[in-house]
Amino acid sequence: MSLTPFDFTVTHTEGRARRGRMRTAHGEVETPAFMPVGTQGAVKGVTHRDLESLGAEILLSNTYHLYLRPGDDLIARRGGLHRFIGWAKPILTDSGGYQVFSLAARRTIDEQGAHFRSHLDGSAHSLTPEKAADIQAQLGSDIAMVLDECLAHPADLDAAGQSMARTLRWARRGRDRFLALRDGLAPGVAISNPGQAQFGIVQGSVFPSLREESARQTVEIGFDAYAIGGLSVGEPAEVMYEMVSRTTPGLPADRPRYLMGTGTPGDLVESVARGVDLFDCVLPTRNARNGQLFTSEGRINIRNARYAEDDRPPDPVCKCYTCATCSRAYLRHLHMANEINSSTLNTLHNLNFYLDTLRRIRDAIAFGRFESFRLAFHQSLSRQPHDS
């Protein structure tokens, strides 16, 4: 018997694209879904109420950052991440592994786990599969991710195979620890969310045979659902699509599939076409802060001098608050003047573009029009050249 309310129902399919509903301890999420990234318990520049009004149904938060500051112990004492940050809807936490590989100082990896120094104060820490499960139990996210090894791209077949094998050994340890936590066999760890689910992660770099093998063995371990990791790390988009195509058939049809850290709006459409249900990415939020806006006609960089006297909204067909009230000229001014509101207004728009794209994808699948949507989407984006 499962203690978690985690569940997933596919309500419509078109080809390999699926529309569905994912149930978590903090409510339901319509899929395919995009998860805005709230690294430190906040989506940079956007309040929770604005996120909700944009239609965000689930947030991603970063275990590495919250573990280091303010600490998972402190958050557990506050009643968990939902109560601490005041967000009542679902939250997914990553395992912390990717950030250890990309942010931490003097990291070493061995069979036990990752050993590193904090990028904040240089303090020494270890992240093991067990520790990653413990931290996330204390955070009390609705979906915890198992610790995987993040391989640098490119890697050769041999290195990728060894890394995949280690990831599988870590997955077994991570799953065992998660089940022990669920069964009350881990004294000293606060269980902030008894309904937490845990996702496994498929690795295997750009090698189809490894991807298939990783999927098969990860499913054998048995998680609540499965993610595809190690993509969007520098490989061509076509290679990523191919890896997704080779992975999703090996994942259970009745479980959501989460493509980690991806991608452009076009990537999302292509990945949905290959059977993916969940996405997260910093592109809409990070690029917004750098002045890049996603629009129905491609990306524009608001710093560009050509927008200095452009009275049009960023995207004439967009219904978001930014497009309803701000001209490109005003947004360019705010960006050039380093105003905080530049980040807020750009982020509101970019997140709306992403969340609205997913909404349109879901509608299209429900009405059996996903293939024509996909075609029209790519044509629209290629209608005019993007800003450099």
Add this chain to the structure above:
Amino acid sequence: MSLTPFDFTVTHTEGRARRGRMRTAHGEVETPAFMPVGTQGAVKGVTHRDLESLGAEILLSNTYHLYLRPGDDLIARRGGLHRFIGWAKPILTDSGGYQVFSLAARRTIDEQGAHFRSHLDGSAHSLTPEKAADIQAQLGSDIAMVLDECLAHPADLDAAGQSMARTLRWARRGRDRFLALRDGLAPGVAISNPGQAQFGIVQGSVFPSLREESARQTVEIGFDAYAIGGLSVGEPAEVMYEMVSRTTPGLPADRPRYLMGTGTPGDLVESVARGVDLFDCVLPTRNARNGQLFTSEGRINIRNARYAEDDRPPDPVCKCYTCATCSRAYLRHLHMANEINSSTLNTLHNLNFYLDTLRRIRDAIAFGRFESFRLAFHQSLSRQPHDS
């Protein structure tokens, strides 16, 4: 016949405190009123819709900044500041003088005006009384301020008297130019707001006799209303209150009185008691970004370690979004993590505190309870020691 719709009606008085209604080309403002500062056409960290939901009825924007970037010509071509920034309610612009004195590089002052180099790119500019009127005509604010000379504090009687006399000569030139602009006698300057009003400014440093003389002569020139400048520049609060007390009786009772650049919540209450109707100040917004929150029990600095595990809202009696959804612990975390949302959430709260204080002041005057409100307000603020 006046072309401007500018008007002011006192609806209630209690002692020297007044409640009233100020009419401008972009709508009415209930007074006493606080104007949030949107230096570059945006209140840092807060969108216009959030400002409106806080009850802000008028914004202040800075002529110096907008003149340098993006330029008053560009804003005039966009139809004026209201259209450029998407704010349909009243806007007051300062003259730019204070920023020239405080921000610009290599400034020199002579009878003609202020000559300086931009703090952005070092370019050379002059700001004269005529130029200040022209720039604000192009911006199209509802209330333009005349250019005054901003004297450093402390100044002796002789220097203060000479500066006051120059400010009066500039006031005459600024008023003449404003009337010429209004009468269509200034070709080459775009009139973005035909209903713009212009306020004169009383100077005179900390010398009551100069303040009284400045008020008398400024009123003689004849402006739509009058401001008290040159205070909140380092003098003790009691001296400021005394200067306000000595100035307001010399200003017309049927015109609003604007105390520039002030101050703490307590300063606002004390100045209302002395007959002031309008305020602006960067304290609530700037201090918010530095982690200082104004509450009904005094100021708290959210960085303080004592708040790390404090689950209470910043101000238990406050109804703002921040207090309704965020604990001190979460706000401290966001501040320590340098999250943009720290600025946004703190600013929302501080502006709500200021705007709500003015709302309570207006209600108290309407019901003849201002004196008891004033007493209770100061008692409440002194109930516990402020954070350092």
